[in-house]
Amino acid sequence: MSDTIIRVENLGKKYIISHQQEGRSNYTALRDVIANGAKSLIKRFTQPPPEKLDKEEFWALKDVSFEIKQGDVVGIIGRNGAGKSTLLKILSRITEPTTGRISIKGRVASLLEVGTGFHPELTGRENIYLNGAILGMSRVEIKKKFDEIVAFAEVEKFLDTPVKRYSSGMYVRLAFAVAAHLEPEILVVDEVLAVGDAAFQKKCLGKMGDVATKEGRTVLFVSHNMGTIKSLCNSGVLLNKGNLVKHGITSEIVDSYLLSDMGKNREQGEIYWLDSKTAPGGKEMRLISIRLLNHRYEVQYNFDSEQLIHIEISYKLFEVVRGMRMILQVINSEGVLAFASTDHAFREEESKPGEYHTICTIPPYLLNSGLYFIKIHSGCPGVKVLIQGQEFLNFFIEKSIHHGSLFSEKWPGVVAPKLNWNTKLITKI
Amino acid sequence: MSQELIIEAGRTERQYWKDIWRYRELFYFLAWRDILVRYKQTIIGIAWALLRPFLTTVVFTLVFSKLAKLPSEGAPYPILVFAGMLPWQFFANALAECSNSLITNANLISKVYFPRLIVPISAVIVSFVDFLISGMILLGLMAWYDFVPSWRIITLPLFIAIAFLASMGVGLWLSALNVQYRDFRYIVPFIIQFGLYISPVGFSSNIVPEQWRWLYSLNPMVGVIDGFRWAIIGGDIQIYWLGFSLSLGLVVFLFTTGVWYFRRMERTFADVI
Numbered sequence: 001m002s003d004t005i006i007r008v009e010n011l012g013k014k015y016i017i018s019h020q021q022e023g024r025s026n027y028t029a030l031r032d033v034i035a036n037g038a039k040s041l042i043k044r045f046t047q048p049p050p051e052k053l054d055k056e057e058f059w060a061l062k063d064v065s066f067e068i069k070q071g072d073v074v075g076i077i078g079r080n081g082a083g084k085s086t087l088l089k090i091l092s093r094i095t096e097p098t099t100g101r102i103s104i105k106g107r108v109a110s111l112l113e114v115g116t117g118f119h120p121e122l123t124g125r126e127n128i129y130l131n132g133a134i135l136g137m138s139r140v141e142i143k144k145k146f147d148e149i150v151a152f153a154e155v156e157k158f159l160d161t162p163v164k165r166y167s168s169g170m171y172v173r174l175a176f177a178v179a180a181h182l183e184p185e186i187l188v189v190d191e192v193l194a195v196g197d198a199a200f201q202k203k204c205l206g207k208m209g210d211v212a213t214k215e216g217r218t219v220l221f222v223s224h225n226m227g228t229i230k231s232l233c234n235s236g237v238l239l240n241k242g243n244l245v246k247h248g249i250t251s252e253i254v255d256s257y258l259l260s261d262m263g264k265n266r267e268q269g270e271i272y273w274l275d276s277k278t279a280p281g282g283k284e285m286r287l288i289s290i291r292l293l294n295h296r297y298e299v300q301y302n303f304d305s306e307q308l309i310h311i312e313i314s315y316k317l318f319e320v321v322r323g324m325r326m327i328l329q330v331i332n333s334e335g336v337l338a339f340a341s342t343d344h345a346f347r348e349e350e351s352k353p354g355e356y357h358t359i360c361t362i363p364p365y366l367l368n369s370g371l372y373f374i375k376i377h378s379g380c381p382g383v384k385v386l387i388q389g390q391e392f393l394n395f396f397i398e399k400s401i402h403h404g405s406l407f408s409e410k411w412p413g414v415v416a417p418k419l420n421w422n423t424k425l426i427t428k429i
Numbered sequence: 430m431s432q433e434l435i436i437e438a439g440r441t442e443r444q445y446w447k448d449i450w451r452y453r454e455l456f457y458f459l460a461w462r463d464i465l466v467r468y469k470q471t472i473i474g475i476a477w478a479l480l481r482p483f484l485t486t487v488v489f490t491l492v493f494s495k496l497a498k499l500p501s502e503g504a505p506y507p508i509l510v511f512a513g514m515l516p517w518q519f520f521a522n523a524l525a526e527c528s529n530s531l532i533t534n535a536n537l538i539s540k541v542y543f544p545r546l547i548v549p550i551s552a553v554i555v556s557f558v559d560f561l562i563s564g565m566i567l568l569g570l571m572a573w574y575d576f577v578p579s580w581r582i583i584t585l586p587l588f589i590a591i592a593f594l595a596s597m598g599v600g601l602w603l604s605a606l607n608v609q610y611r612d613f614r615y616i617v618p619f620i621i622q623f624g625l626y627i628s629p630v631g632f633s634s635n636i637v638p639e640q641w642r643w644l645y646s647l648n649p650m651v652g653v654i655d656g657f658r659w660a661i662i663g664g665d666i667q668i669y670w671l672g673f674s675l676s677l678g679l680v681v682f683l684f685t686t687g688v689w690y691f692r693r694m695e696r697t698f699a700d701v702i
Binding site: 015030031033089090091092093094095096097098099100101102103104105106108110112113116117119121122126129130133134135136138139162 | 434435437462542613
C-alpha cells in the first residue's frame, strides 16, 4: 500500500501574459500577428530592437516536487491563484508542464468540473453514455454501471428528459454520479462540490471516501473547505503563488494555511483599534482592544495546553446600557464551535458610560492542540446588537497531551479536557 | 497499473496513438451527439440532409445545363452534377464543422484529457454520415433516369477515402489555426463559397482548356470530383491522370502536414482556447 504512485519533480508551468490594449479580446488575431511581424521587420532596419514590454512571464507553478503514495487521499490547498488548478490540469494531462516531470502509475480520471461534456439537448440517458465516454469509460463499462449511476443520482423518473429541463441539483447529481463510478487508479477532483445541496455533498464526499478507503484508490482533492479536507484527506499539499509551501499531515497543512491566510495582525495575540471612530461597534459602544494574556498577564500567541488563557476585551460605553452582555465563542480550524460563553450573569443590570476591561479565563487542560479563532459579540438580547459577531483573533495551542495516552500524538476531538480515570482491582482471581 | 505514464515538457507522448485506440469509442459518441443534437427540435429531421443537396442539384442543372448549355459527358446532367455535388458537399460540410469543432468543444478541451485529434475527426465523421444519406439521392436519380453504372462503381470507396483524407487534411489545419487565430472563422465560409466556383461541381472539368488543366488540378477537390465522376458515370469519361496524381499528391501532403501541425499545436490548445 505504500508504493509511490505519483512522483512530481521540479514541476513548473509558465504562461506568457501579453498586455494588450483595452478593448481587445484575449485571443490572437491574425491581423495582429501580421501587423506586428511587419512592424518588427521595419523596426529591425530602422532602429535597435525595443524591449519587450507587452509580454510578461508568469509562473503558475514553480519548482514543485512531491510524492504521493497509493491509497492516499491528498488535499491540495492554497488561495486563489496559488496554482492548484494548474497542478490538477497538468496531472490530468490537459496541459503540459514547462519544466520538470511527473511519473504516474495507473489510469487517471479527472473531475475538474461537474458535467463536462453534458449536452443540454440530450436526455439523461444519452448524457450518461456521452459523459462516460468522454471521461474514458467504454460502452460496456457504462452499461454495466448504468443502474448504479442512475440510482446514485436519483433521477430514474427523468432519464428520458433532456437535461436542460433538469433542476440544477439533478444536473449536478447526475454529473457527479457518472464521474464517481469511473474506476481509475487515481481520481483527481477539483472543487466541484460547492454546488449541490448539503445532503448531496455529504453523499458525494462519502462516495469519495469509499473510493479511497474501500477500493484503495488514490484521490487528489482541491477544496476551500478545510473541514472537508480534514475529514477526507490523510495528507495535504499547500501551495502559495505557485510554490510548494508544505507537504505533510493534513491537520498541520490546514493550520499553516489558515495562519498564512489570516493576515499578520491576528497572529500577535492582541489587536488594537487606535481610531475610536472606526473601531467595531456603534454609537453606544466601541472596542478598544482584545488581548490574549498568559498567567503573568503577558501577551502571548502560542499557548501550551497546560496554560490558562486570559482573554481581555477593552471597550468604551458612551451611554447607559441596560441588560448588555458580551459573548465569547471559540472556534477551531474546521469551523466547529468549541464552546461559547457569556458574562451576562456576571454583570450589573445597568452599565454606565466609561472604559471597561472584561476578562474571560479559559482554564488549562481544556483545548486540544491546533488553531482556534476567537469570536466576540455583544448586545442586549432581544433589543439590539452592540458589536456584530466577528472573528477578531486567533491563537495556537501546542502539545495537548493530557488525553491520558502514553503515546504523545494528537487525539481527535474539538476539546481535550484533562479527565480523571480511576481503575481499581476489586477481586483478585 | 503496471505501465508508467511520464508527463514532461515537450514530450510527444509515445502512447498518443495507443490512447486514440483506447478512446476509439469517443469518435462514435461525439459524432452521435452531434447528429442527435442537430436534428432535435426540427420537424423534418434528417430529411434536411437530403433536401439541401437535392435543391442545389436542381438549381445547378437548370443553370449549367439549360441556360449555359454545357456538355454532359453522355450522362443525364443531374447525375453529372450530383456525382460532383456529393463529394463537394461532404468536403464543404466537413471543413465547416471541422474548423469550428475545437472551439465548440472548448469546455471539453480545457477540462478533460483525451487525444484532441478525436474532435475534428468526429466532425468529419458527422459530415460523412450526411454524405451517406445524401448518397441515397444519387441512387434515386439513377433509378429515375434508368442509369446503370459500369464496373468502375466498385472503385468508388477509394475515391471516398481520398475525399476523406482531403477533408481531414484541410480540416485539421483550419481547426488548429482557428484555436489560435479566430480569423479563420471568417475565412472558412469564404473558402467554401469560393471553392464551389473553382471546383468542377456544376460542370465537367473537361471544359477547362487542356493547357491549364494541371493548374486547375492544384485544387485537391478536382481530383476527387473527377474520380467520383469516373467511377459513377463511367462511359467515355477519362481521368486526366497528370492532374489526378497532382491532386492526390496534394491531398496526401495536406493530410500529413495537417496531422503534424495539429499534433504540434495540440499541447497548447488548453492554454489558448
